[in-house]
Amino acid sequence: MSTEAGTHRPLVIAEHLTKVYVLGDNELRALDDVDLTIDEGEFVAIMGASGSGKSTLMNILGCLDRPTSGRYVLDGHEVSRLSRGELAEVRNETIGFVFQSFNLLARTSAVENVELPLVYAGLPRRERRERARDALERVGLGQRLDHHPSQLSGGQQQRVAIARAIVNRPKLVFADEPTGNLDTRTSVDVMRLFQELWSGGLTIVYVTHEPDVARYASRVVTVRDGRIVSDTRQDPARAEKAA
């Protein structure tokens, strides 16, 4: 397993990112002048209590939201001023998402769920199916292609979601509290899967509020009150297969 800090090609360059929400007369600075650079091949945990601004940061980095001010360069492209449609394209081509509550489409088979990003990428049906099958095999669910989410355990559902996140071969995968809805044992399984994908060369950024889960990353960024208060590199703890 690689413990290198990455290949030093910056994938994410964020400068002076600020996000202000106006609630009536009050201004809420969810992000306050944040600078952050993430290199290709890093495995970053963004830590913080709820309301710290970590989710806002991830939403902006994940191109789901736009900053009020500041500059955001993703993979060499300035994206902070793109339209909603253009952001959708960036999400589709460059980014994969994993959510706390899995967010799979109900009554839709695993392989069809995984295909979803490819549908919007405009891939022909046969290629979609092939790539979705490959992705499910990579997360160890090659035998469950036609299972619906309701027929899968939480851990399996999250693995389907991870397959969906990697099926478009993204540069960067964002995970928002990926283990938040899972028990400890399954959490370790999911983190082990992330570590495998990371050692395969994928850059992964995940948000968590549990120090236990942050141990698995190669770098921990801590956010408080909309600012980055610490940024440390570490030897990632190995997610061992549960006995």
Next chain:
Amino acid sequence: MNLANVMPIALTALLRNKTRSFLTTLGVIIGVASVISMVAVGEGAKARVSGVFAAMGTNMLIVLSGTTTTGGVAGGFGSMPTLTWEDLSAIRTQAPAVRWAAPGEMGKVTIMAQDQNWTTSLTGSSPEFFDIRNWTIGKGSLFADTDVQGANKVIVLGATVSDKLFGDGADPVGKTVRIRSVPFLVVGLLQRKGQSPMGTDYDDAAFIPITTFQNQIQGGLQKYISGIILVSAVSSDDTHRAQAEITSLLRDRHHLGPNDDDDFSIRNLTELANAQQSGTQALTALLAAIAAVSLVVGGIGIMNIMLVSVTERTREIGVRMAVGAKPWHILAQFLAEAVTLSMLGGIMGVVIGSVIARVVAARLGWSYSARVDMILVSFGFSALVGVGFGLYPARKASRLDPIEALRYE
């Protein structure tokens, strides 16, 4: 992603909720079915009315003689003969809007056969008469112009008269009947025509050449036509023109000054028919309008369900956006769902409406003809309803903020 990909997504979503999808389409089904069946019923009624008037005569005008006033009592139209044979031939040749013209004199007579007799209305006329009144020959032949010139004693019988004299369904052609002891050769039997709207039996009639009528039945003035002149205009739109032409022709021929009243009168039966037609047409339009309202209500039903669906599937929309669906993808998906619902409703409505129209037509003994234009219009309209009422929910869906949508519980 292109439009070809949108349809499967929309269909899958609809099939996930079969019962709801069906109930949603129900409004459109009822709307389209009622448009189709109402229009068909209206059309049937219209066809029935025009059939009744067609039986009376084709684009028919009736020219009547003038009136006499004896001791202050006005004699009514036709009481003073003013129409001459020359007038008739002038109408035939000098009025371009006139297709046919025939004299008509009528009387009640008793017709005797071998062992039966029957009193009926006898008409003296010329062969054009049968064209004007839409009579077609059943057996034998109509009398000809030569019969009129020669005042031949030939007769054409209506079906009822033949039934009464010779027995039901018998063939009277070649037999002899007597009217006032004068023998007439039966040359033709007319096709059965049925009853007028007033209940008069059209088939209770017999016809002989006008000259024979004047010689044998009437006697009297030969210079004037003591009955009427029946006129058929070249088309139903030309009856007014024919009326004007005949009026000026006759005024001219009768040497009437600009201040003199007409010494004849013209009745336009087509006008009556047209009034009836426009009455049924208005009824059809009214029925169709009511049906169209139900179609709009059906559309509102679709909008309602689509709005519920958008709310219910907020998360799904968020996920789709997160993995790369652009706003227009979401718009297209929900619009496709709405249009699919309304078009399915349209198809089922057309089928059900056609069946209803057919059943109603069969019950009332009307002819049913599928109006392709109505089917296309109501089908197109239902698609339009889908787009119109699907647009708002679809826009709402496409404008969702992905973060909010993903967070939605």
